[in-house]
Amino acid sequence: MDNMDEIITKIKEQDPELFSQVEKIIPFHGYLSTGALIGLQMLNISKRILAVNDDDRIYATCETYNCIPDPFQILEGATTGNKGLRINDVGKMAVTVTIRAPKGVTSTRGVRIYFDTNKTKAYPKLHAWYMNTEKLPHEEVVPILLEAGDNVYSYEMVDVDVPVKKSKKVLLCEECGECFIRYGDEILCAACDNRQ
Numbered sequence: 001m002d003n004m005d006e007i008i009t010k011i012k013e014q015d016p017e018l019f020s021q022v023e024k025i026i027p028f029h030g031y032l033s034t035g036a037l038i039g040l041q042m043l044n045i046s047k048r049i050l051a052v053n054d055d056d057r058i059y060a061t062c063e064t065y066n067c068i069p070d071p072f073q074i075l076e077g078a079t080t081g082n083k084g085l086r087i088n089d090v091g092k093m094a095v096t097v098t099i100r101a102p103k104g105v106t107s108t109r110g111v112r113i114y115f116d117t118n119k120t121k122a123y124p125k126l127h128a129w130y131m132n133t134e135k136l137p138h139e140e141v142v143p144i145l146l147e148a149g150d151n152v153y154s155y156e157m158v159d160v161d162v163p164v165k166k167s168k169k170v171l172l173c174e175e176c177g178e179c180f181i182r183y184g185d186e187i188l189c190a191a192c193d194n195r196q
């Protein structure tokens, strides 16, 4: 088993383009985790399928908070703050990606990519890591994932609703006196309302 530095050096030698991405992910995510690499592979697959150009903006909805969102944040600038990234945490290694739709469009074509257990079966250690039946270090799983590449993913084309911008009002909460964004006719902020 190689250590992580050796794994990274191999990536640099064998796939400079992937290395340039990995190099940005490591300081952002903390290290090259198996999940971060899965997110990166998903990102690259989605860009290929959607034929993403350099000036396209990507929107991603990740189905887990774990690892997968980070490549989208650091490499595509899709963050929760700019609404390029949403998390719909259903605990799945999957992501739906779309390109920014033109103004006025209410639905757009996207791709949902998932890490496919039917395909990981062909890589027993990777499968065991995925199914959490064996505790395996990233140093052991990352090289398998690099070798497997696109082979362990499946995807489907999906229609995605483009969110309509809600009209926003700012109100002072009658309970705590702090201002909050009001979308309906509520008079208390959600924090105070939950306490009632």
Ligand SMILES: [Zn+2]
Binding pocket: 173, 174, 175, 176, 177, 178, 188, 189, 190, 191, 192, 193
């Ligand atoms: Zn309040």
